Amino acid sequence: MDPDIALFVDVVQAGSLAGGARAWRLSPAMVSKRIARLEARLGIRLLHRTTRRLTLTETGAAFHAEVAPLIAGLRVAERRVTHRDGEPAGPFRVTAPTSLGRIWVAPYLSGFLARYPALRLSLDLTDDFADVMGERVDLAIRITAAPPNGLAAHRFAVNRRVLCASPSYLERAGTPVSIAALAGHQLLAAKGQLPWRLTGATVAGESLIETNSSEVVREMALAGAGIALRSLWDVADSLADGRLVRILPRYEGSVAVGIFGLYAPVGAPAAVPALIAHLEAVWRDAAWMT
Structure with missing residues (x-):
């Protein structure tokens, strides 16, 4: 599968360079550079780009009509031969705060990995906020009052x-x-x-x-x-x-602060909802969830 052609198809599907960038976890500038590289290789202009919108050229529309079904078919075939047709598999990068990750994530990963043996999990524990898109993080567990714009956010609980x-x-x-x-x-x-x-x-x-x-x-x-x-x-x-x-039990930290799972709104791997569901299940009876 030609990655630049696949990227072009996803940019058209998303309707913008930024949307394609989110799906591929790249910067918009890198997406623009790769589309330009594809255009140079083909010797045609595929897209009209402005700051507000993106449209296909006539030649670009014809090219898209040809390649989009091929890319879709290749992706289906790839999922089938690698046993990833809806089943979590492959590289999966997760980040979490140091203490929360050590106490409430790491001890519960054994059962999750036993259920999905084709996963290759990478867990980074850090109190810094990783750039989910820029650092190609699949799932970031964060404690925050304001999940960043541009990411899907699943709220696990209030961080009491x-x-x-x-x-x-x-x-x-x-x-x-x-x-x-x-x-x-x-x-x-x-x-x-x-x-x-x-x-x-x-x-x-x-x-x-x-x-x-x-x-x-x-x-x-x-x-x-x-x-x-x-x-x-x-x-x-x-x-x-x-x-x-x-002490002073009538006072607590702000209820606006929550524990969230953050991930790309487009193209998140099947392991993301699977791990979210797993953590919700193992945390459900914890005293701090009440």
Whole structure:
């Protein structure tokens, strides 16, 4: 299958260079360059391009009518011979936040991979936001209040965040009885997490430690260093066994923040909905999902 011809067919199907770029996880500039390369090779003009619209030339329309059914047939044949006709298979790249991925994604992948043995899964754990299109990521699990435009977004759950501290810290420093009282306490937060925007209040201040790791914040809270605002998926077990204590329970992190699965709106592999369904199933009974 000629990749430039296949790209041309998908650009026409999407109705724009940007739409074709999303489907192929390329930049619009790269798509334009490859279409121009195809035109140069064929010695014909296939598309009229403007900033607002894309139309086929007469020759381009005739060429599209010839090649589109061929590309569709080749794709069907490829799926059949590689057992990918609706079945997740092939390379599959996933990214997730470091802590969430380590605690709530990685331990549940064994069953998923056993169900789809033809998958070649790559899992990147990072607290940076990967560029789904630019970095050819198939599924990005992110914690955010505003999923980026141009991506399909599946909301798994509200990312509930609560104020908590260890019993040893509260015994030493006292338990705050109001939001204002937090000004007299040691706060723990990773870079960019302060101020804390809570339901009905905002807490400003500086973290006791400067770190880019949320896991460091959790470990320091467990060690008695101060008060942290932590996601329930991260500390539910510690709250249940008493290693951490929730404080000021009427205040939580903003309910606008959610856990999302983000993926290309066009051309996402079958593994994307399959993994989303798998994670929803294994997370369903978790305490932090309620």
